[in-house]
Amino acid sequence: MVYCSIGHVHFPYLANRFSHTNIKGIKMKQKKQKKARTKTYWKKKADNLWSEIIRERVCRCEVCGRPGQFTKQGKQIKGLNAHHLILRGNLLWRHDLRNGVCLCVYCHKWSPVCCPHGGSIDSTIGFVDFMKDNKPEQWAWYEHHKDIRKTPELTMEETYNYLKELQNTGEVLPYSERVNKD
Numbered sequence: 199m200v201y202c203s204i205g206h207v208h209f210p211y212l213a214n215r216f217s218h219t220n221i222k223g224i225k226m227k228q229k230k231q232k233k234a235r236t237k238t239y240w241k242k243k244a245d246n247l248w249s250e251i252i253r254e255r256v257c258r259c260e261v262c263g264r265p266g267q268f269t270k271q272g273k274q275i276k277g278l279n280a281h282h283l284i285l286r287g288n289l290l291w292r293h294d295l296r297n298g299v300c301l302c303v304y305c306h307k308w309s310p311v312c313c314p315h316g317g318s319i320d321s322t323i324g325f326v327d328f329m330k331d332n333k334p335e336q337w338a339w340y341e342h343h344k345d346i347r348k349t350p351e352l353t354m355e356e357t358y359n360y361l362k363e364l365q366n367t368g369e370v371l372p373y374s375e376r377v378n379k380d
């Protein structure tokens with residue numbers, strides 16, 4: 199028991215209990231106010247992270263060699279795009295790191311000779327030839343997987359968290375294949 203300067207009796211342990219309750223109450227309120235994240239939110243997060251990993255592992259255009267520029271965070275990924283070999287609409291491979299090629303914007307969208315989204319037959323053929331000649335293993339993977347469609351095992355939030363793990367470990371394999379291997 200303690201006495202304050204004007205003689206009131208204070209019970210420090212009670213004061214602690216009350217302040218503890220208050221803090222707990224505020225924290226619970228904050229938690230309630232936090233919005234539940236939607237599937238779209240996690241899909242976007244996973245999209246961005248997938249793209250970041252593809253770009254940060256290469257740091258240059260895989261076709262023309264143009265290097266990426268540095269972001270404020272010191273990552274050499276600016277001015278680069280992560281291209282999906284199998285279209286993004288196929289969710290099974292959308293966040294598979296084997297499905298990505300790091301390209302500069304020009305080689306991704308404009309080059310008339312070698313470009314997956316160039317809009318001409320010549321540019322598309324040029325890109326396919328480039329892949330076959332320079333990245334034959336990845337192209338073979340694409341050929342074997344492009345027609346397979348299944349619902350992914352992980353939710354978008356889990357996919358994001360799994361990609362975070364791959365980003366930290368430098369690994370490539372998707373969750374489904376890692377689990378089956380173990």
Ligand SMILES: [Zn+2]
Pocket residue numbers: 259260261262263264301302303304305306
């Ligand atoms: Zn390029």
